[in-house]
Amino acid sequence: MADAVERLVVLWSSAGEAVGPRLSAQQLRALKVVRHRSELNLTALAEILGIALPAASRLCDRLEAAGLLERVPHPGNRRELQLLLTPQGRLVLTEIAERRSLSLASVLAAMSPAQRVSLESGLLGFHRALDAASAEPERKDHAGQ
Numbered sequence: 001m002a003d004a005v006e007r008l009v010v011l012w013s014s015a016g017e018a019v020g021p022r023l024s025a026q027q028l029r030a031l032k033v034v035r036h037r038s039e040l041n042l043t044a045l046a047e048i049l050g051i052a053l054p055a056a057s058r059l060c061d062r063l064e065a066a067g068l069l070e071r072v073p074h075p076g077n078r079r080e081l082q083l084l085l086t087p088q089g090r091l092v093l094t095e096i097a098e099r100r101s102l103s104l105a106s107v108l109a110a111m112s113p114a115q116r117v118s119l120e121s122g123l124l125g126f127h128r129a130l131d132a133a134s135a136e137p138e139r140k141d142h143a144g145q
Contacts, residue, residue: 011104068092
């Protein structure tokens with residue numbers, strides 16, 4: 001199973017590396033977070049990514065220099081900057097998603113229908129178990145309060 005997961009990670013990450021500019025996993029994750037969260041500021045991005053504020057600032061500096069992200073005055077608070085994807089940033093995310101889908105579809109097409117059903121069932125179980133494990137520390141934190 002570990003070999004399959006490693007090969008899936010390679011397949012998944014190679015799509016991001018094939019698109020210019022090359023993005024690290026953290027940069028790609030930051031772009032995806034900004035795309036899905038309107039009115040996001042640097043502090044919120046740092047919290048979501050689980051990184052220190054200076055690291056988030058450097059990350060945004062690199063993404064801004066690459067033309068993928070911009071910092072603009074927040075419409076509701078002039079002292080705060082809002083993070084937004086540029087059109088180029090949206091295009092890069094779309095291209096990566098398309099490359100990933102094509103790569104994955106090619107592998108799935110080589111599997112039998114029964115294998116695809118089994119994989120889907122197994123991944124659904126994995127997803128549920130992961131969600132349950134992620135929720136467990138929250139339950140413990142709330143129980144101790």
